[in-house]
Amino acid sequence: MPKGPLMIIGGAEDKLRRRSILKEFVAAAGGADARIAVIPTASSLGIEVVQVYDALFRREGAADVIAIRPESREDAHDEALVKTLADATGIFMTGGNQLKLSAIIGGTPLGEAIIAAHERGVVVAGTSAGASIQSSHMVAFGGPGATAKQRMTQVAAGLGLLQSSVIDQHFDQRNRYGRLLMIVAQSPQLLGLGVDEDTAAVVERRDVDGEEHEVLRVVGRGAVTIFDPARITTDAFEAKRSAPILASGVVLHALPAGATFDLTTRTLVAPDQRVDLEEAAEIAEASHDLRQMARDIAAADASPTALRRRLARARRQSTPPTHGPDGVTS
Amino acid sequence: MPKGPLMIIGGAEDKLRRRSILKEFVAAAGGADARIAVIPTASSLGIEVVQVYDALFRREGAADVIAIRPESREDAHDEALVKTLADATGIFMTGGNQLKLSAIIGGTPLGEAIIAAHERGVVVAGTSAGASIQSSHMVAFGGPGATAKQRMTQVAAGLGLLQSSVIDQHFDQRNRYGRLLMIVAQSPQLLGLGVDEDTAAVVERRDVDGEEHEVLRVVGRGAVTIFDPARITTDAFEAKRSAPILASGVVLHALPAGATFDLTTRTLVAPDQRVDLEEAAEIAEASHDLRQMARDIAAADASPTALRRRLARARRQSTPPTHGPDGVTS
Numbered sequence: 001m002p003k004g005p006l007m008i009i010g011g012a013e014d015k016l017r018r019r020s021i022l023k024e025f026v027a028a029a030g031g032a033d034a035r036i037a038v039i040p041t042a043s044s045l046g047i048e049v050v051q052v053y054d055a056l057f058r059r060e061g062a063a064d065v066i067a068i069r070p071e072s073r074e075d076a077h078d079e080a081l082v083k084t085l086a087d088a089t090g091i092f093m094t095g096g097n098q099l100k101l102s103a104i105i106g107g108t109p110l111g112e113a114i115i116a117a118h119e120r121g122v123v124v125a126g127t128s129a130g131a132s133i134q135s136s137h138m139v140a141f142g143g144p145g146a147t148a149k150q151r152m153t154q155v156a157a158g159l160g161l162l163q164s165s166v167i168d169q170h171f172d173q174r175n176r177y178g179r180l181l182m183i184v185a186q187s188p189q190l191l192g193l194g195v196d197e198d199t200a201a202v203v204e205r206r207d208v209d210g211e212e213h214e215v216l217r218v219v220g221r222g223a224v225t226i227f228d229p230a231r232i233t234t235d236a237f238e239a240k241r242s243a244p245i246l247a248s249g250v251v252l253h254a255l256p257a258g259a260t261f262d263l264t265t266r267t268l269v270a271p272d273q274r275v276d277l278e279e280a281a282e283i284a285e286a287s288h289d290l291r292q293m294a295r296d297i298a299a300a301d302a303s304p305t306a307l308r309r310r311l312a313r314a315r316r317q318s319t320p321p322t323h324g325p326d327g328v329t330s
Numbered sequence: 331m332p333k334g335p336l337m338i339i340g341g342a343e344d345k346l347r348r349r350s351i352l353k354e355f356v357a358a359a360g361g362a363d364a365r366i367a368v369i370p371t372a373s374s375l376g377i378e379v380v381q382v383y384d385a386l387f388r389r390e391g392a393a394d395v396i397a398i399r400p401e402s403r404e405d406a407h408d409e410a411l412v413k414t415l416a417d418a419t420g421i422f423m424t425g426g427n428q429l430k431l432s433a434i435i436g437g438t439p440l441g442e443a444i445i446a447a448h449e450r451g452v453v454v455a456g457t458s459a460g461a462s463i464q465s466s467h468m469v470a471f472g473g474p475g476a477t478a479k480q481r482m483t484q485v486a487a488g489l490g491l492l493q494s495s496v497i498d499q500h501f502d503q504r505n506r507y508g509r510l511l512m513i514v515a516q517s518p519q520l521l522g523l524g525v526d527e528d529t530a531a532v533v534e535r536r537d538v539d540g541e542e543h544e545v546l547r548v549v550g551r552g553a554v555t556i557f558d559p560a561r562i563t564t565d566a567f568e569a570k571r572s573a574p575i576l577a578s579g580v581v582l583h584a585l586p587a588g589a590t591f592d593l594t595t596r597t598l599v600a601p602d603q604r605v606d607l608e609e610a611a612e613i614a615e616a617s618h619d620l621r622q623m624a625r626d627i628a629a630a631d632a633s634p635t636a637l638r639r640r641l642a643r644a645r646r647q648s649t650p651p652t653h654g655p656d657g658v659t660s
Binding site for chain 2: 245
C-alpha cells in the first residue's frame with residue numbers, strides 16, 4: 001500500500017461556496033464511506049472548530065466525523081484516544097498555533113499513529129497550523145516581509161509526513177516570502193513550500209518510469225511557491241543580528257491551481273497542452289496543402305506559380321467563397 | 331569615457347543619520363566639485379523637495395545644487411533648461427509618480443540629455459519613482475502581494491539607462507514580490523530588480539578579463555532582490571483575469587549590502603573571504619607539523635609512534651606547557 005496523500009492547505013479554505021479543497025479531501029477519504037478524524041488541538045476554540053468541520057464534512061457526504069482532541073501530552077498517550085485513529089480513513093488537523101499542536105502530539109503515541117495512518121494510505125490534511133506541522137521542519141514564529149533577514153523566524157520539529165521540507169502558510173496574504181527564504185538559506189537541504197490561503201498542495205505518490213516519486217499538485221484559488229536552495233550561495237551562517245541575508249541562486253517556482261511539480265526531481269511536470277480547436281483545424285489544412293505542394297514540386301510537373309494557382313483552386317472547392325465578384329475568396 | 335554609475339535607490343533613503351547612500355552619491359558626483367541637478371518632476375511637492383535635497387547635498391559638501399523642474403513636455407523641450415544639464419556632474423531624480431516623470435521627460439530633449447550625461451560618465455541617481463524610470467521597462471501601477479497574478483501591474487517605457495530590465499522599489503516594505511514576478515513572467519527577456527527602502531543598487535562598468543561588464547553593488551540597510559527568468563516555464567501568456575501565474579524555474583538572488591552581482595553574466599561575484607586570524611594561525615601550524623611527519627615517514631627513519639613522540643617534543647619546545655606534571659601539554 002503506498003503512503004496516503006497529503007493535503008497541505010494554506011489556511012482560510014473556502015467553506016461556503018465552491019469548497020473545492022474540502023470536497024477533494026472528503027473524496028480522498030472515501031466519500032460516503034469516509035470516517036474522518038478531526039484534530040483541533042492547534043486551535044484555542046477546540047469544540048466549536050470541531051462542530052464546524054463536522055458539519056462541513058457531513059455536508060460533503062462523509063459517513064462519520066470524530067473529534068480527537070488531546071490538550072496535553074498525557075492525553076496524547078491515552079490508549080483509547082489513540083485507538084480511535086485505527087479505523088479513520090481521513091485525518092484533518094485544524095488551524096491555530098502549530099507549536100501547541102507539535103508540543104502536545106510530537107513524539108507521542110498519537111503523533112506516531114498519525115504517521116502510521118499516513119503510511120497505510122490514509123489521507124492526512126491540515127490547514128494553516130495543521131499544514132505547517134506536516135513538514136519535517138516547522139516554522140514556529142516570525143514576522144512578515146519580502147526580504148529575508150537573520151532571526152526573523154524560528155524552526156521547530158514537525159511530524160515529518162513530508163521529509164526534507166519546511167511548509168509555510170497564509171503565504172501571500174501574510175507576506176511570508178522573507179521568512180521562508182531565511183529558513184532555506186540556513187538549511188539548504190530543505191525545500192521551502194509557501195501555500196496561499198484557500199489553496200492546497202496535494203502530495204501524492206506517482207510511478208515515474210518504475211520509480212516512486214512524490215508529486216505535488218495545486219488546488220484552489222492561490223498559488224504554491226517553492227524555493228529550491230540546492231545551489232544557493234549564502235552568508236546565513238554569519239549574517240549579524242537582523243541583517244538582510246545573502247541568498248543567491250535559489251530557484252523559484254510559483255505554481256497556480258492545476259500545476260504539478262515533481263518533488264523528487266524538483267522539476268515542473270509539463271502541463272497538458274491546451275489546444276485552440278480552430279487553430280488546430282487551420283494548421284491541419286495548411287499542412288495538407290504544403291505536403292501536396294512539396295509532392296508536386298518533387299515531381300517537377302509545374303512551376304511554383306502554377307502550383308499556387310492550383311492551391312487556390314483547391315481551396316475554393318473546399319470552402320464556399322465569402323465575397324468577391326470574380327470568385328476570389330477572402 | 332565609460333558610462334557613469336547608476337544609483338537605483340528603493341525610496342526612503344536615510345537623510346538624518348548615517349546617510350550612506352546620499353554620501354556615496356555626492357562623492358560619485360565629485361564631492362567638493364560636485365554640481366548636482368535635482369529633478370523633482372515625479373513629486374507633487376516640487377520646490378519643497380528640491381529644498382530638502384539642496385540642503386542634504388550641500389551638507390555632504392557639494393559645490394552646487396540646481397533644480398531642473400519641467401512640469402510639461404513643453405518645458406522638457408526648453409533649450410535653456412536642457413542646457414543646464416551640460417555641466418552637471420551628478421543628476422538626482424526624486425520620488426513621486428514615475429508615470430508623471432516619464433510622461434513629461436520621456437522622448438524629450440531633456441530625457442535625451444539625461445541619457446547623454448550618463449553616457450559621458452555622469453552619475454545618475456534616483457529614488458523610488460526616480461529609480462523605476464532608470465530601467466528600460468518601468469512598473470507603472472500595481473497592488474501588493476507575494477503571489478504573482480495576471481493584470482496585477484502594468485508596464486510603461488523607462489529612460490533605459492539600465493537596459494533589458496525592470497526596476498521596482500519599496501520592495502520589501504510594500505510587498506512587491508508578486509508584481510515584479512508577474513512582469514518577468516510576461517517578459518522573460520527582462521531581469522527584475524526589487525530594491526528595498528534605504529537601499530541602493532549601484533551599477534558600474536567593470537573590466538572583467540578585458541570585457542566591459544555591468545556590475546551591481548548593494549549599499550544600505552535592506553536588500554536588492556533579482557529575478558532571473560531566463561529559464562522560466564510560465565502560463566503568463568494565457569492566464570485568465572486575475573488568476574495566479576505559473577512561474578517555474580526563476581532564479582532568485584537576494585543581495586544585502588556588500589554583495590556584488592555581475593549583471594552581464596547574471597551571477598554573484600564571490601565575496602572576499604573573511605578569515606578568522608586565530609583559526610588561520612592554528613591551521614598553519616598543523617599544516618607544518620603534518621608536512622614534517624610526511625617527510626619523516628617518507629624517509630622511513632622512524633615508526634609512527636616515535637614520530638608522534640617527536641612531534642609532541644617539538645611542540646613543547648615551541649610553546650610553553652600550560653599544565654600537566656610530566657610535561658604533557660594541554
